[in-house]
Amino acid sequence: VQPPDKPLQAEEWNRLRESFRSPEIFEEVMFNSMVRCNSPIDVAKSLLTHVAKNNGDVAYNLLVKYLALCVQQGQTSEIRDVYDIMKTRFRILESGAYSLLIRGLSNSDQWRMALPLLEEVKKIMIPSRTNYESCIKAACRHQEMNLACELYHEMLAKDLVPTLDVLQAFFDFSRGTKAAELQKELFGILLYLRENQIYPHRTFMWSIKLWFESIPGGNWRGHLTNIKDSGQCPVCNHQLESSDLTEEEYNNLRERIIKDVIHGTDTFRKTSPQEFEAFQTFVENRLPFDIVIDGLNVSHIKPRKMQCENLFNAVNCLAKENARLLVLGRKHMLINSSNWKREIMKEMQNKADFFFAENISEDDAFLLYATLRSGKHCKFVTRDFLRDHKACLSDSLTRHLFRKWQRGHQIAFSPSSKKILLTVFIQQPAFCYDCVVQTTGDTWHIPYKDTFEEKYSYQVPRKWLCIQQKR
Amino acid sequence: MQSANVLLKKIVRSSVLPFAAQHGMKKDLFLLSRTLSLSLCLKQDNSCNPSEKLDLDAWKKVMKSGLQEEVSEMVSERKELSTVSAAREILEMWRLAGRPVPETLSEEQLKTFMECPSKSAKKKYLKYLHLKELYKKNDKRKTDEKRERRLEMQEQASKPDETKRNSFMCLWASTMDRAYSWRVAQSMIFGQPLVFDMSYEKDMSAREVANAVKQIVLGEGFNRRSVDPFHIHFCNFKDDSLYNKEFIKHYKEAWGRLLITVTDQCYTEVFPKDKLIYLTADSPKVMKTFDHDKIYIVGSMVDKSIKTGVSLARAKRLGLETAALPLEKYLLWNSGAKNLTLDQMMCILLTLKDTGDWKKALEFVPKRKYYGFVNKPVHELKKTLNLINMLKLGKRQEEVQKQFAKNYSKKLMQK
Numbered sequence: 001v002q003p004p005d006k007p008l009q010a011e012e013w014n015r016l017r018e019s020f021r022s023p024e025i026f027e028e029v030m031f032n033s034m035v036r037c038n039s040p041i042d043v044a045k046s047l048l049t050h051v052a053k054n055n056g057d058v059a060y061n062l063l064v065k066y067l068a069l070c071v072q073q074g075q076t077s078e079i080r081d082v083y084d085i086m087k088t089r090f091r092i093l094e095s096g097a098y099s100l101l102i103r104g105l106s107n108s109d110q111w112r113m114a115l116p117l118l119e120e121v122k123k124i125m126i127p128s129r130t131n132y133e134s135c136i137k138a139a140c141r142h143q144e145m146n147l148a149c150e151l152y153h154e155m156l157a158k159d160l161v162p163t164l165d166v167l168q169a170f171f172d173f174s175r176g177t178k179a180a181e182l183q184k185e186l187f188g189i190l191l192y193l194r195e196n197q198i199y200p201h202r203t204f205m206w207s208i209k210l211w212f213e214s215i216p217g218g219n220w221r222g223h224l225t226n227i228k229d230s231g232q233c234p235v236c237n238h239q240l241e242s243s244d245l246t247e248e249e250y251n252n253l254r255e256r257i258i259k260d261v262i263h264g265t266d267t268f269r270k271t272s273p274q275e276f277e278a279f280q281t282f283v284e285n286r287l288p289f290d291i292v293i294d295g296l297n298v299s300h301i302k303p304r305k306m307q308c309e310n311l312f313n314a315v316n317c318l319a320k321e322n323a324r325l326l327v328l329g330r331k332h333m334l335i336n337s338s339n340w341k342r343e344i345m346k347e348m349q350n351k352a353d354f355f356f357a358e359n360i361s362e363d364d365a366f367l368l369y370a371t372l373r374s375g376k377h378c379k380f381v382t383r384d385f386l387r388d389h390k391a392c393l394s395d396s397l398t399r400h401l402f403r404k405w406q407r408g409h410q411i412a413f414s415p416s417s418k419k420i421l422l423t424v425f426i427q428q429p430a431f432c433y434d435c436v437v438q439t440t441g442d443t444w445h446i447p448y449k450d451t452f453e454e455k456y457s458y459q460v461p462r463k464w465l466c467i468q469q470k471r
Numbered sequence: 472m473q474s475a476n477v478l479l480k481k482i483v484r485s486s487v488l489p490f491a492a493q494h495g496m497k498k499d500l501f502l503l504s505r506t507l508s509l510s511l512c513l514k515q516d517n518s519c520n521p522s523e524k525l526d527l528d529a530w531k532k533v534m535k536s537g538l539q540e541e542v543s544e545m546v547s548e549r550k551e552l553s554t555v556s557a558a559r560e561i562l563e564m565w566r567l568a569g570r571p572v573p574e575t576l577s578e579e580q581l582k583t584f585m586e587c588p589s590k591s592a593k594k595k596y597l598k599y600l601h602l603k604e605l606y607k608k609n610d611k612r613k614t615d616e617k618r619e620r621r622l623e624m625q626e627q628a629s630k631p632d633e634t635k636r637n638s639f640m641c642l643w644a645s646t647m648d649r650a651y652s653w654r655v656a657q658s659m660i661f662g663q664p665l666v667f668d669m670s671y672e673k674d675m676s677a678r679e680v681a682n683a684v685k686q687i688v689l690g691e692g693f694n695r696r697s698v699d700p701f702h703i704h705f706c707n708f709k710d711d712s713l714y715n716k717e718f719i720k721h722y723k724e725a726w727g728r729l730l731i732t733v734t735d736q737c738y739t740e741v742f743p744k745d746k747l748i749y750l751t752a753d754s755p756k757v758m759k760t761f762d763h764d765k766i767y768i769v770g771s772m773v774d775k776s777i778k779t780g781v782s783l784a785r786a787k788r789l790g791l792e793t794a795a796l797p798l799e800k801y802l803l804w805n806s807g808a809k810n811l812t813l814d815q816m817m818c819i820l821l822t823l824k825d826t827g828d829w830k831k832a833l834e835f836v837p838k839r840k841y842y843g844f845v846n847k848p849v850h851e852l853k854k855t856l857n858l859i860n861m862l863k864l865g866k867r868q869e870e871v872q873k874q875f876a877k878n879y880s881k882k883l884m885q886k
Contacts (some may be wrong), residue, residue, distance in 0.1 A: 007527060028569075045527035049490050052530035060567035085534045092557075094564035124561055125590075265674075268784035360783070 003034045007046035010053065031065035037459050041078060043420070044069050060090065064097050071104035080102040080113075086133045092124060102131050106138035114138060120365075129160040136166050140173040141361040151187050164204055167193075171207040171430075175214040186211065188446070194437040197400055197460050212444070222467040227445075231433030235466040238443050240433035243408035245401060246375055253401045254372040261392045262365045267379055270362040279355060279366055285328070288354050288374040291318055291411070293352070294367050294382035295329035307339040308348075315348050325352035326370055328363045365391060371409065404434060407460065435460040442469040523682070558585055562597075570594075571601040597633065651695050655730040658700040664766045665694075665701035665820065666738045666747075667813075669708045671772035674781055679773040683813065684717035687771060690817030691731065697821045704730040706738040706768075739789055742766050749786035750816070753779060754793035757800065761823035769816050777808075784862040801833050802841040803856075811836060 001020065008016070020026045027047065034044050052058050063082060070078040083101055086093055091339045093101075106114040114135055132155040138147035148170065156164060167189050174182055190208075193200065195438060199286050200208065209222035223235045231240045245253065267273050285352045298314045299307035311327070318325055327348070336342040348354070355370075357363050364384065371380040386406065393399045437446050444467040447460065568573040576584070580600060587593040667687060672680060694700045708714065719726050738747060747770045750758075768791075770782040784803060786793045796819065798809055811819070815835050822832040830844060843855060 045530070048530040049527060052533040055532060057528060058534060060564070061569045062566055081531060085531060089534065090564065092564060094561060094568050124557060134753055227588055266781070266784045266786045269780040272787060437760055
């Protein structure tokens with residue numbers, strides 16, 4: 001239905017209602033379309049008046065919809081009126097109405113009224129992150145930075161993930177600040193980005209840059225740059241953090257892979273205890289390997305070629321550098337068939353160690369184990385993103401570790417026309433540096449996403465903001 | 472007027488008047504006050520505005536006027552709000568806001584609601600209850616209508632009853648029951664065993680267990696009515712399990728008289744290992760024929776949160792043979808998981824046992840999951856597939872068609 005463009009008299013509403021095919025929900029449908037078309041609130045008021053005179057009451061859902069319209073148009077006095085009416089009429093409100101009220105009021109000059117509302121929400125449930133967002137942004141806008149910080153910490157304590165908009169607001173509205181407390185707070189936000197491997201987008205990055213440069217007496221200068229493959233920043237010649245895990249992280253990751261990925265709830269789901277034990281002794285006797293290859297994955301690189309031929313090429317290509325190779329496969333590869341020729345398999349076994357798992361076992365889990373057991377220098381070859389194995393890890397911290405380790409240790413073949421080229425995982429050069437927000441005290445390096453480029457979880461941004469302090 | 476109203480209310484509240492009268496009067500008084508205030512508003516409108524102009528804020532006056540007295544009451548009550556009643560109040564507000572929320576909630580349901588770990592879990596649970604309530608209401612409405620119709624019919628046909636002469640007494644239901652029971656009893660002595668593995672309770676949520684039991688109950692019904700029933704075994708069945716609770720909920724006192732074997736032993740203890748075959752969709756082996764000498768095991772598990780390989784792991788641990796239904800071989804699969812419900816498994820196995828005909832048996836696979844049977848002539852299949860693709864994908868049909876043709880020829884070659 002098309003809402004009218006000017007207020008109507010009662011009879012006119014009646015006529016419209018009669019002509020609608022289901023008159024019971026006429027008001028609801030009409031209000032919905034008013035919100036959609038952003039009709040003038042006078043029209044909505046005339047409908048409310050009509051409803052009120054007919055029924056002596058206005059239903060809650062209509063009030064909420066009217067409220068949505070008012071919030072959409074920033075009609076502060078109307079929002080307050082509706083709130084007064086709701087408060088007298090109902091003991092508590094539900095989350096939808098509270099969110100609308102908080103959003104409407106925090107965008108106005110009466111933003112302080114949103115705070116008691118937030119308190120009220122807290123009494124009945126955990127406020128949503130957008131509730132906090134509205135309040136924090138309003139506080140920032142009015143330079144109440146202490147209040148904003150307080151709300152921000154409260155939000156983190158409730159395990160809510162702040163939106164990037166909230167974080168950006170802090171930087172936008174603290175330009176030129178001298179307060180040491182606030183500066184500490186903002187550095188804290190940057191560390192929050194680091195810990196959770198969050199990358200700011202372009203406009204957020206600008207806010208950060210402008211804030212740094214506005215610190216009085218700080219002498220900070222920011223430059224946009226690309227980091228060299230060696231991990232050196234071309235602007236300040238600083239070497240970025242290495243992508244290697246620490247000893248503790250590495251051991252932790254290895255234990256968690258064994259516990260969560262290989263054993264999981266039931267060792268029999270991916271392998272069997274006997275097989276895993278056999279594999280463990282096999283690996284212990286031949287340690288350490290330099291490269292571990294997922295045989296079946298590699299054998300499918302070129303679909304036109306025989307599978308063992310693909311694998312043969314890959315092994316030859318990697319064996320040249322005198323590296324110790326381990327190829328993981330399944331038992332069916334040993335049976336002479338059109339895809340797996342016995343002679344070629346024999347020849348390969350001279351160049352690399354082979355382990356054949358049962359046909360119904362998962363070889364990926366073995367791949368991870370063998371690579372981690374061999375040590376930090378060891379890399380592995382597969383095109384698989386290993387997302388399902390990452391998902392088996394039970395906490396996000398270990399998942400981040402896994403991603404970091406994967407970035408630094410996974411090699412992927414991509415087929416080229418003539419010969420197999422050795423390229424490292426997804427168009428990215430071997431990452432010897434780690435792609436996170438990082439600092440040395442007088443420099444900050446912040447990777448950021450260009451708004452236009454699409455980013456998958458396995459991709460990391462290539463662009464950086466380098467900030468250094470000139471003394 | 473208003474002061475008089477308040478006075479009257481005070482008298483009412485002091486409960487001088489009996490309870491019933493109190494209720495009746497309260498309502499009447501409210502109506503009175505409301506209409507009075509309304510008419511006041513209207514009069515004002517007419518006096519200060521020319522008849523054409525609308526008072527746009529009139530609704531606010533209406534909302535505020537009728538309710539002033541109630542508020543004072545509410546404020547005094549506000550203090551004593553326990554968490555339970557607070558939850559009820561939130562639900563009521565959600566319902567007013569038009570969210571899918573049931574009208575009535577039992578104490579137990581409210582408790583489950585409050586124990587839901589997240590907002591989305593709460594929403595989901597409420598929606599489930601809401602739909603359940605709707606279905607129940609509809610069913611009730613339908614049975615009521617039916618009953619009325621029947622009564623009408625009876626009134627119309629209430630002529631002096633001519634007793635119909637018939638050589639059989641009209642005892643269909645119980646006679647059939649007895650006949651079925653005989654058959655099942657026979658199968659318990661001579662029949663082929665079929666095992667339900669009841670050891671998956673810890674892999675399932677309470678809802679999933681309830682669904683699994685529902686499916687088994689359905690399956691048991693099909694088995695009972697079949698010509699040559701299986702001898703059903705529930706193995707690994709613990710008396711203190713959720714399964715047991717749910718079964719009792721379904722069967723009531725009939726649970727004790729059910730003609731099946733229930734044991735807490737494992738199937739490997741009851742039967743020789745080399746005769747057992749574990750049916751699981753994850754199995755690498757595909758079932759070719761139904762073997763009348765083997766004992767098939769079905770895992771009683773409903774798996775809504777895709778846990779692959781759980782039943783395969785169980786079979787592996789015990790070193791049992793496994794098999795999957797040849798769904799790929801006989802059906803052109805469309806979408807959906809390859810694991811079937813327990814009652815569908817039962818129907819398929821019963822049909823296989825009776826006829827050995829895969830086509831007939833696989834009729835029980837839900838139609839939405841496949842396009843058609845593979846043994847139709849190829850051009851006919853292509854025709855239907857074209858149509859489906861045209862409807863489904865619009866322009867992309869040609870590519871899909873080509874791909875299908877390729878896949879299909881490959882499939883033929885492999886055979």
